[in-house]
Amino acid sequence: MVMRAFVQPLNKLLMRSNSILTSKVNPSTYILNPSTDSSQFSKSQLVNHGELEDGVIPEALKYSLPFYQDTLSNGLKVASEPSNVPLVTVTLQVKAGVRNESFQTNGLGHFIKKLRARGTEKRSRSQLAADLENMGAAFNIKTGKEMTTFQIEVQPKDLKKAMDVLSDIALSSKFNKNFIEEQREASLTGLRDTADVRKFILENIHYTAFRDHMIGQPIRGNQVSIGNITQEGIKDYIDAHYIATRMVLVATGSVNHEEFRSLAEKHFGQVKNSGRDITGEDKPIFTGSQVQIRDDDVDMSHAGIFYLAPSWNSEDYFAFQILQRIMGNYRPARDSIINHPHLQYNYLHKWFGEIEDFGEHDSYYIPYSDVGLFGHYASTLDLSGFFSPHACLKATRRATNYVMEAEKYRARNRYYNDLLNNNDLFAQGKEIADQLYYAKRRIPRSEIAKRVSVADARYLEKIYTAWLWDCELALAFYGPIFTQVRLYGTYRGYTNDSNQI
Structure with missing residues (x-):
């Protein structure tokens, strides 16, 4: 017998207070009855959950393992x-x-x-x-x-x-x-x-x-x-x-x-509970800057384009988890029709598909206890090296102005599937340990899904504008980069309307 539980929609409460720590919602609200059906937690193919209404999560995510x-x-x-x-x-x-x-x-x-x-x-x-x-x-x-x-x-x-x-x-x-x-x-x-x-x-x-x-x-x-x-x-x-x-x-x-x-x-049990003075607890200060390392023996040019982002404890944490899934990762397959630029559902991937000899792209959201980084890694042959950073900057700036409903639904579905298919015990153990340190509690996957489900496109635009519009950048370039190097101010101008991409 499968025990089922239903979570009442909490849209109004969570829509503007999406924090894993500061929300006044009782954590027990999300602790649902665990399923006795082990297939709920087995590895399965990715599922298209469709365009679920805001605040509605897939049925399978209403179950959490006992903790x-x-x-x-x-x-x-x-x-x-x-x-x-x-x-x-x-x-x-x-x-x-x-x-x-x-x-x-x-x-x-x-x-x-x-x-x-x-x-x-x-x-x-x-x-x-x-x-x-x-x-x-x-x-x-x-x-x-x-x-x-x-x-x-x-x-x-x-x-x-x-x-x-x-x-x-x-x-x-x-x-x-x-x-x-x-x-x-x-x-x-x-x-x-x-x-x-x-x-x-x-x-x-x-x-x-x-x-x-x-x-x-x-x-x-x-x-x-x-x-x-x-x-x-x-x-x-x-x-x-x-x-x-x-x-x-x-x-x-x-x-x-x-x-x-x-x-x-x-x-x-015999490990001591006190030690010497601890260093490094002061908050890091983000400095807009760039580093360039030229190496003409490397075949590809590599670029990192990163922004200051929310920490683990920020109420904007889940918005950036969604943004990372909106941007996604890209690997071109030149012989496959599905990789044609005009068939890409993702604007950033469409632009990458139009760059000749593009290598690969990954987006990252890296949160720490009091600071975070969001950005892109991209590689390409040097002749196209100038264009990949611009595509990353263009896509990120676009998110501050307009998040399509389709992008929101795709990012949600990807997040839901990540939650449903997390069967790696190493990854689960690391996730729980991180949550117990940063959030001081285990965050059930039903709660994560619920918080993601109430983030609408306009809410996301507001968050991304606050963090990513007209801001400083951290840039790193490596490889045969003689055609890629630009002054920091040029890239900085692409975070607002002062430079058109």
């Missing part, structure tokens, strides 16, 4: 979201990122991440690898601007051992001086690797936008800062940030919450 949350005695948050997936993923997220480093030791968090694979106090490097392999575990550590995330995925029968390994890596890694010197050489060599050009452009966008703040510094550091890393510096960083009140522990998949909480208490 449990506790706080250990030391302040560490423990949460789980059980499902019928025959695996379990444990996510440990620590509020420690580049913004908590210093200019002298930039790259320290990423450096520590690399050292963790070299063994712990209980396990040598080979023993650690053997334990993970014997469980058939998928393990990953990711360092970011604000967070460091540990994730391990195993079969349910191996959860106890997985928790032991995870806590060992996160809390008892060995940082001896020989390992540090070996990793220093490897890190310095890695700085010369620019194979992932998209990541390289995004790093430079952050740098030129927030160059006076640590959030703008590269995750991998630089040659000088890596040379400054010491064993004592690593210990100080761990002592300051790896404390219970800055941690969130989440399990997704086939998990029993009481068992998981008991394991969390056993392996993380």
Whole structure:
């Protein structure tokens, strides 16, 4: 039997107050009865939900998985979201990122991440690898601007051992001086690797936008800062940030919450709840500027065009999630008729289709705790390199003046499908951990869908005008860019009517 629940429309309340934090709506309004039909959460083909009225969400999104949350005695948050997936993923997220480093030791968090694979106090490097392999575990550590995330995925029968390994890596890694010197050489060599050009452009966008703040510094550091890393510096960083009140522990998949909480208490219950003074909590200041890196040995020209955008805590957060889906991503297929410029439903993609030798395009909305970035990455051959930034600027400026009803419906449908097809346990764990840190609670997908459904086109135009009209830009160019370089003021003029595109 499938239990069904209905959410009363809240259009008037949410139309002008779309905040995930400041809305006065009781969160329990959105916590609907979970479905007993596991197919509600299975992977399926994308669905065209049509032009649903404002405030109406697809029936399948009225169901949310059960969610449990506790706080250990030391302040560490423990949460789980059980499902019928025959695996379990444990996510440990620590509020420690580049913004908590210093200019002298930039790259320290990423450096520590690399050292963790070299063994712990209980396990040598080979023993650690053997334990993970014997469980058939998928393990990953990711360092970011604000967070460091540990994730391990195993079969349910191996959860106890997985928790032991995870806590060992996160809390008892060995940082001896020989390992540090070996990793220093490897890190310095890695700085010369620019194979992932998209990541390289995004790093430079952050740098030129927030160059006076640590959030703008590269995750991998630089040659000088890596040379400054010491064993004592690593210990100080761990002592300051790896404390219970800055941690969130989440399990997704086939998990029993009481068992998981008991394991969390056993392996993380002794983590201290206070540490040294924390740096990097001041708000970054966005600076309009551009950075140009010419390399004639690169085949393609690469561009990043970014704007200041809402933070995670902003009431305009969901409006920019919709904008990212309006702009979308574009990959030309020259031999396919569906990629013909005149058959593109998206104006930006239509303009890209008219550019000869266009490479690819991705749009990004990157929110942090107190600031955010929205923008575009585009690549093309140099002869067309001048036109791709203009197309991005033109499409973004258009959104401040006019959002078509069709664009709104397509963006909503894409968002609904993203919610319905989020079956990656790693992604689910990261999403829950982010929400527990930024929003202080789990945001049910039914609530997200409801907030998206009440954002009409005129409301979106108003929000985009406030953020994207007549504003500063962060620009980054890389490759054989001699025909692409223009003065910053020229691009800046395209955010209003002073320069016609």
